[in-house]
Amino acid sequence: MKITGAEIFLESLKREGVKYIFGYPGGVVLAIFDLLYDNKDIQLILTRHEQGAVHASDGYARSTGKAGVALVTSGPGATNTVTGIATAFMDSIPIVVFSGQVPTPLIGNDAFQEADIVGISRPCTKYNYLVKDVKELSRIVREAFYIAMSGRPGPVLIDLPRDVTASKTEFTWPEIDIRSYNPTYEGNRWMIVKAAHLIAKLKKAVIMAGGGVILSGGSKELRELAEHTEIPVTMTLMGLGSFPGTHNLSLGMLGMHGTYYANRAVQESDLLIAIGVRFDDRVTGKIDAFAPNAKIIHIDIDPTSIKKNVRVDIPIVGDVKRVLTVLNKILEEDVKEQWGEVRKAWSRQVDEWRKERPLTYTFSNEVIKPQFVVEKIYELTKGDAIITTEVGQNQMWTAQFYKFDKPRTLLTSGGLGTMGYGFPAAIGAQLAHPNKLVIDIAGDGSIQMNIQELATAVVNKLPVKVAILNNHYLGMVRQWQELFFNERYSYSHLHSDVVPDFAKVAEAYGAVGLRAIKPSEVEPVLKEAFKIKKTVFMDFIVDWKEKVYPMVPAGAPIDHMLFEEAEKKAEKKLKAVK
């Protein structure tokens, strides 16, 4: 029996196990939307902006490990997805985005709502397709999900011209056969053996775990490796949760706003075991001065990540989980070492660094410190929540003061640094985990970048909580201006202590709005919000002067850190002079 392209589209999604599509209708995709109207298997979640739809599908993907799906119309609908796609691309998140397209005979004619989205999205998708013939459609959908999910995951876009969705053909479901795409999953055994020997030989070792550990589901193996060999673990922003943040071997995050002890340990190490990372500049600081004395073992599924930014002594291309399984086995069987004895001096040194400069901030009774809010959220949730963040100070304070114990509990735009990501991502995560507490830790700047999704959350009865750390500034921009631009706060002041009233905005949308001005109000507000089974905005008016510390200035080695005390001392001196 012949069916239409639109029907093939839906049947293919059903076979891929898709339950939710995040989307927005428009002219050329109406045939598909018409079918979705009474479809029982797949539910479309109508967002209020296409960017929100893509971020929501991304949040769904990050929190579940399954591919997220978005569906938008042509032209502006398609171009609005670009930021969401680029966000997923930088963080290797599997999503499949379907965009409508003008009918094939009109392509290239500058038709109404035509945009060359295949051309536009080429550099920020893992792969993309323009479907020219309805006979190819089911194969392309199947390939797209496979490509998105396999190897180093990433976004795939499929452009669907209107006539293709209208024309008819027999439904087929061909096996995947892409001769030019064969990701490497098994690491080279000889290299893994060499890595094991280095681990046994070198004493001052550090593990650096990244998002690849989470994507491959290798947290258990990572923990085995760390515990067996007694090697401390630091994580990149994307790696938070891959190893328990409360574990005594955890050093927390490294890099620009990493902990003092993580950065010191990496810099002084003689062996760096980098797992599922790509050595972003926010992690390495000055590249020539990064881990200068260390031999580097680099495990990653993407060969282009290896030796892209840093020199590598032992490259292992493969899936993190599989490579670590082999490595752990070799370490347990072949390499017999008294690990405690080997690492004794090093552990003592690392502990000294921990004591020397723990992560701190100065609590105040008068004004709410943003870190205090994050700490309280951690305390009250006992770490059992899905946290999303926006980008900037809110993101860094979350990374520092919330201890992530489990993978897929922190959803944040690491690579692209997309403001406006956290709220729609939380919506996607909440949909996938209806019984979990999902909290977006936001700034007053970022939340306004996708605030329209309040409607999506409320209409779909999603009890997402948004904690706005409101310092009425683009805080991270302001911080840089204070430190590096002579306190000239050029266009970073948002006046969001006055406009908007976030609580009222929330209420206007049918959500609940709460506000805390004094430190004593923080806990009651959080407790109340967590009790309410509705979407809640919490507006925390925080100390606008607060900065994220420690901080490594851009381009400096990562052990050249600025601390809060230094600032306090300088202030005192200044007062004395006056």
Added chain:
Amino acid sequence: MRHTISLLVENKFGVLSRIAGLFSGRGYNIESLSVGETIDPQISIMTIVTSGDDQIIEQITKQLNKLIDVIKVVDMTEFDHVEREMVLIKVAPKQEEKAEVLRLAEIFRGRIVDSSQNTYTIEVTGDEKKIEAIIELLKPMGIKEFVRTGKIAIAREGVKK
């Protein structure tokens, strides 16, 4: 250092754009590029001449390999291989230099493929040095224009450096 990279790619629309986009997006330079079908019409072969230090060339080949439409990447520089390029040169020599132009064409085993009252068009095939040499020699005689194909390369059978 300059490298000649040979790529087997799927013969689909958009592939050239993916490859060109990779080079431009990452700031690599394409010095020449030629594309053609292979014996299997579903596969095209591209020959790209690029330059960079070892680390950059390694990244280029890895990045090319990562593209989903790329089937195989060979850095020809690692193999003993034959390289050829063709040029069409339109010369407008003075009356007294016409003989010299024809002589040069002969020395370089070129062929005259078109001639008019005032011009000769010479076709020359060879490696890059040869092409550059004839261009240099013909310049003083008044080259109107020339068109080069870009390099193509093929490995010598059974010889590895």
